Amino acid sequence: MTIDYEIFELGDFALQNGAILREAKLAYKTFGSLSAERDNAIIYPTWYSGQHYDNEWLVGRGMALDPDRYFIIIPNMFGNGLSSSPSNTPEPYNAARFPRVTAYDNVRAQHRLVTEHLGISHLRMATGWSMGALQTFHWGAMYPDMVDLLAPFCGSAKCSRHNFVFLEGVKAALTADDAFRNGWYTEKPQKGLRAAARVYAGWGFSQSFYREELDLKTLGYASLEDFLISFWEGFFLPKDPNNLLAMLWTWQHGDISANELYNGDYKAALGAIKAKTYVMPGETDLYFPTEDSQNEVASMPNARFVPIPSIWGHFAGGPGTNPVDVKFLDEKLKELLAS
Structure with missing residues (x-):
């Protein structure tokens, strides 16, 4: 690039x-x-x-x-x-x-x-x-x-507080992968990244979005599973887990006061x-x-x-x-x- x-x-x-x-x-x-x-x-x-x-x-x-x-x-x-x-x-x-x-x-x-x-x-x-x-x-x-x-x-x-709890789920998914090795990974912890993508998928779009099948009808995915893999896992897999966790900490501790x-x-x-x-x-x-x-x-x-x-x-x-x-x-x- x-x-x-x-x-x-x-x-x-x-x-x-x-x-x-x-x-x-x-x-x-x-x-x-x-x-x-x-x-x-x-x-x-x-x-x-x-x-x-x-x-x-x-x-x-x-x-x-x-x-x-x-x-x-x-x-x-x-x-x-x-x-x-x-x-x-x-x-x-x-x-x-x-x-x-x-x-x-x-x-x-x-x-x-x-x-x-x-x-x-x-x-x-x-x-x-x-x-x-x-x-x-x-x-x-x-x-x-x-x-x-x-x-x-x-x-x-x-x-x-509710947002904090949601992010705990993402964090747990990223760090549960054996390959994560407390952040000292030598190969991509892709199980953790794929799991984090699945956690995120339930939150990023609304219940109505899924009820109306906009993943299929508007975004053009072949099935719900295709959407979860192609859109969500595809979104997370190129990311670095330590980077995601660093920004996640920033998010959880966000407070203008x-x-x-x-x-x-x-x-x-x-x-x-x-x-x-x-x-x-x-x-x-x-x-x-x-x-x-x-x-x-x-x-x-x-x-x-x-x-x-x-x-x-x-x-x-x-x-x-x-x-x-x-x-x-x-x-x-x-x-x-x-x-």
């Missing part, structure tokens, strides 16, 4: 837990050009296991994230295989020794990329799907005067977000139910609850799987950007 991204060298990056991520690297890609006034930048972080390529479906001419109008920055999350990750960090902090990174750490690194490296002091918008939404909320709470607009979709400002700014006061963190915000959950998302989003909006001074009317579950928000949902999302982003 041609390398179509750049690396921002962070040096020895101090993490929230006191550990040092040595010679930390933040991979990123940009689209479009920065305006003379430097006021057209949008940050669009990646999601669980996704890389910047997997965000590009929402960028394009005539779309809300139009590179002819905006300077779009897609930073890769730590642990995703492009930025510093278990799979690419030199010994001794490789593999199972990779330090624990929070969403707060990710957004601090992104802030350095934006301000120090790209010379931008103000962002028009932050947006993202799933764990990208988690980082979007962090942008609003950590740098309330820096961002005009927020559009987190199919994600939350804090990992709920878990830092020295808010000292665990979740409502205060939400209340500090000044940006005009559209909180956009999927109506049938099993990870991030609409009630959680409504609770967030209730504590935010400038937020609207804008559910995505879809039976595609979590995948209403990405990665470009259903054109109808993409159109809805794109229109809402246009509406927000025009305000």
Whole structure:
């Protein structure tokens, strides 16, 4: 694959837990050009296991994230295989020794990329799907005067207890494979990856999606088993298990108030977000139910609850799987950007 991204060298990056991520690297890609006034930048972080390529479906001419109008920055999350990750960090902090990174750490690194490296002091918008939404909320709470607009979709400002439990199932599947060897595997633990894919399959799409047989009728798979193997196992098998576990830890410990700014006061963190915000959950998302989003909006001074009317579950928000949902999302982003 041609390398179509750049690396921002962070040096020895101090993490929230006191550990040092040595010679930390933040991979990123940009689209479009920065305006003379430097006021057209949008940050669009990646999601669980996704890389910047997997965000590009929402960028394009005539779309809300139009590179002819905006300077779009897609930073890769730590642990995703492009930025510093278990799979690419030199010994001794490789593999199972990779330090624990929070969403707060990710957004601090992104802030350095934006301000120090790209010379931008103000962002028009932050947006993202799933764990990208988690980082979007962090942008609003950590740098309330820096961002005009927020559009987190199919994600939350804090990992709920139910979401935490779901991820315990994924973790158990990945680590149960004998080949995993506590993270020091020498061959791909494919049993664990296939098992994790099966766990995920019951959660990524809604009950209605399966009832309506959209895996067959819309996505064109030959059978349910074909969908489970081809779509889900095919999705997980290329991934590195240690990378997946590193990002899973980040997800489970996601909380916009878990830092020295808010000292665990979740409502205060939400209340500090000044940006005009559209909180956009999927109506049938099993990870991030609409009630959680409504609770967030209730504590935010400038937020609207804008559910995505879809039976595609979590995948209403990405990665470009259903054109109808993409159109809805794109229109809402246009509406927000025009305000």
